[in-house]
Amino acid sequence: MDQTNPLRRFAASFTGHAITLFARFITAVRADWRGIEPVQRQRVYFANHTSNGDMPMIWSVLPPAMRRETRPVAAADYWLKNRLRAFVGGEVFRAVLIYRNPEGRTEDPMAKIIAALNDGSSLIIFPEGARNMGSDPLLPFKSGIYNIGRAHPGVDLVPTWVANLNTIMPKGEVIPLPLICTVTFGTPLHVDPDETKDAFLARATAALLALAPKPARAS
């Protein structure tokens, strides 16, 4: 990453600031550090996924020093579609790009994720694997987060709830609505030595769901 020319690096940092500023202007996005402190520690933030704006929101509320150490895990088929996306995904967010579709991929996504963790980066992942379009609050988690927790037992797995983005920027809409977005960070989880995959995924799902704001009243 360091061999890119300084102009591109400047453009990337400028674009990053512009994205953060835009996120704040539209959504006044703020972090609720409920279960962790905003300190530098290797973490995997696992979040609900309802909109393409989820990742930039989490990225925006991280303090700059933490942001520099944090890489989102994102779909290569989306972020390599054109040169602009490749620039934003690769150089602004420095995403760990993985191919979701097993057909025709040459690299193992899990190996890439583990390699990024071995480098000391923190990660943002969306364990549902795809944007949640239904009325259920969460889709069933993929096993990736369990494998990460097994491979790096020391890394904090932080449940991260992004509230309101499905209204701010639902799939198929072009104009983002200016509504207030809150990113809530919960208490970190670790995979217990003898915990099964299903048990852990259930625990992680419950921990993430617990952060969702309760509806004001039953209607």
Place this chain on the structure above:
Amino acid sequence: MTGTTADLILLAFGVFGLLIGLTLLGEGLRLRLGAQHSNPVIETYMTRIRAWWAMVILLSLALISGQTGVLVLFAFVSFAALREFLTLTTKSQADHLALATGFFVILPAQYILIGMDWPALFGILIPVYAFLLLPIVSVLRGDPNRFLIRVAETQWGLMICVYCASHVPALMTIPIPGYDGRAVLLIAFLVMVVQFGDLLEYYFGRRIGGRKIAPGISPKSWAGLACGVTCAALIGGLLHWITPFGVFGAMGMAAVAALTGLFGNIVFAAIRRDKGVKDWSHLIPGQGGIMDQLDSVAFAAPVFYHLTRFIWSA
């Protein structure tokens, strides 16, 4: 320097002096209590004073910079307030375009019409045209579920956060004989009497107590309300020299504005309770959101505007 600017600066320094006094008073009370005891009344008082500092400085700068400054400031205030309000209202994806129209078309249009001094149109843009247009935009997306609640809550948000709030800068468009170029002072007057009414109602209400106005919604009491409105009237009388109203006119206008504002406050307390929130947002640290500050001024502004227009306009 024009006379208006000089008056504004005099007013600003007067308020700064008062705020310094009030800040010192709060710090003094804190000191007397000691570090380990914090009194919720004093803490609320201090956060209010801090928000006041920010508001006074921002508003002074806008007023001194003139009509455009005031319009831009209130357009952003409306934007931030509407954002808080619509975050909590009922909506579905079918309303996406209607809500975006509210934020990005109706809101700027309202302030542009005020800037163009077009009262016949800015008076009806939201209550008539937005009222009819936005449900049409929503209905085209075909989701009848809770439709009336959705359009009604959206309209309410636009009315309060944009229509009512925009009547503060609209005060500058009222032609008043012998008051040319001094209309920014009316804004200072309105904001000051409403906010002083709030502050003094709070102070006396907590001291005296008495029968509550709306039990279960707000701690405000009739006695506190009477004190707040009376004090606002007296302050309005003292400030009559910046208005075209005369001493008694200024006292009456101040009383009406403070009274409307205080009831607006109670209405908003009911909405917060209905939506199950304590504050509208986190935008002003330790203080809640923009809406928490704006509610009383937004309620008072249209009434103050119409009375001024009706009685003193040419």
